[in-house]
Amino acid sequence: MKTLLVTGAAGGVATRVRPWLREHYNMRLLDLREATDLAANETAIVGSITDREVVRRVAQGVDGILHLACAYSLDIDFEATLDANYRAQLYLLDACVEYGVRRFVFASSHHVLGQHRVDGFAGDHASVAPDGFYALSKVFGEAACALYAHRHGIKALSIRIGNADDRVSDARRQHIWVSGRDLAQLVRIGLESEDIKSDIVYGVSRCPAPFFDNARAVALGYVPQDSALDNLAPDFVARDAMPASAGPDFVGGPYVPQPLIVKSPL
Numbered sequence: 001m002k003t004l005l006v007t008g009a010a011g012g013v014a015t016r017v018r019p020w021l022r023e024h025y026n027m028r029l030l031d032l033r034e035a036t037d038l039a040a041n042e043t044a045i046v047g048s049i050t051d052r053e054v055v056r057r058v059a060q061g062v063d064g065i066l067h068l069a070c071a072y073s074l075d076i077d078f079e080a081t082l083d084a085n086y087r088a089q090l091y092l093l094d095a096c097v098e099y100g101v102r103r104f105v106f107a108s109s110h111h112v113l114g115q116h117r118v119d120g121f122a123g124d125h126a127s128v129a130p131d132g133f134y135a136l137s138k139v140f141g142e143a144a145c146a147l148y149a150h151r152h153g154i155k156a157l158s159i160r161i162g163n164a165d166d167r168v169s170d171a172r173r174q175h176i177w178v179s180g181r182d183l184a185q186l187v188r189i190g191l192e193s194e195d196i197k198s199d200i201v202y203g204v205s206r207c208p209a210p211f212f213d214n215a216r217a218v219a220l221g222y223v224p225q226d227s228a229l230d231n232l233a234p235d236f237v238a239r240d241a242m243p244a245s246a247g248p249d250f251v252g253g254p255y256v257p258q259p260l261i262v263k264s265p266l
């Protein structure tokens, strides 16, 4: 069995994909807090991706990395993203080069396109339009993957995750929702497909009027199993009932009306 390093392994997305991935990989689980509910082939390690020596230690001997850890909030300031979302991404990619790790799967976000309007949205073909400093750091992360893929031959897949909650909470999210099972399928494509060089796909399940055709993912063999419409929350909010603060007119929803802060005052 190959070994997979997961960063952010105690978080929501990791918790949803781990049951589908540990059937196929031995799992090394790095997080600031200890991951729980471990299977026999999962090992929890407490540490920060912002510590370069920690990254070098945990990357030794793995076959691939699923990079989920990041700093984020609706209105996160630029400075607060620097260590976890910029420097640490390079520590991880650099460790791949140093220790011969050939596969890197990066959790990007639909927020890299967040400032596009929903009406007339170009989907897979839309140009980058980050909706804040969290999203800007994801654009960097994708570009860093491409840099290392082309320079060092690491096969890198960036997954622009839609909405990975257990249930679909509102009309915007129904176009971008993804189940843990489908996300895990995309991660496995990133870890196994020979056709990947440096690719970008969308982490979405079967959605009504989808924002994305996800053509590249389909070409790589992705067949989503789960449907947003089968997973609507009991208190699902229709588009007409969404408040302006939820950003119903924009792909990035509530991130779009937030202020852009380079550095929060101390």
Ligand SMILES: NC(=O)c1ccc[n+]([C@@H]2O[C@H](COP(=O)([O-])OP(=O)(O)OC[C@H]3O[C@@H](n4cnc5c(N)ncnc54)[C@H](O)[C@@H]3O)[C@@H](O)[C@H]2O)c1
Residues within 6 Å of the ligand: 007, 008, 009, 010, 011, 012, 013, 014, 030, 031, 032, 033, 047, 048, 049, 050, 067, 068, 069, 070, 071, 072, 084, 107, 108, 109, 110, 160, 161, 162, 163, 164, 165
């Ligand atoms: N949840 C979604 O719907 C969604 C949508 C788009 C993209 N994403 C991306 O997926 C990834 C996971 O998101 P999530 O919803 O699971 O977030 P989360 O906050 O639930 O989990 C993130 C985990 O990363 C850990 N972490 C943060 N900084 C760290 C550091 N310096 N070192 C080690 N661990 C650290 C946290 O402790 C946390 O357990 C993120 O990169 C996020 O941007 C998620």
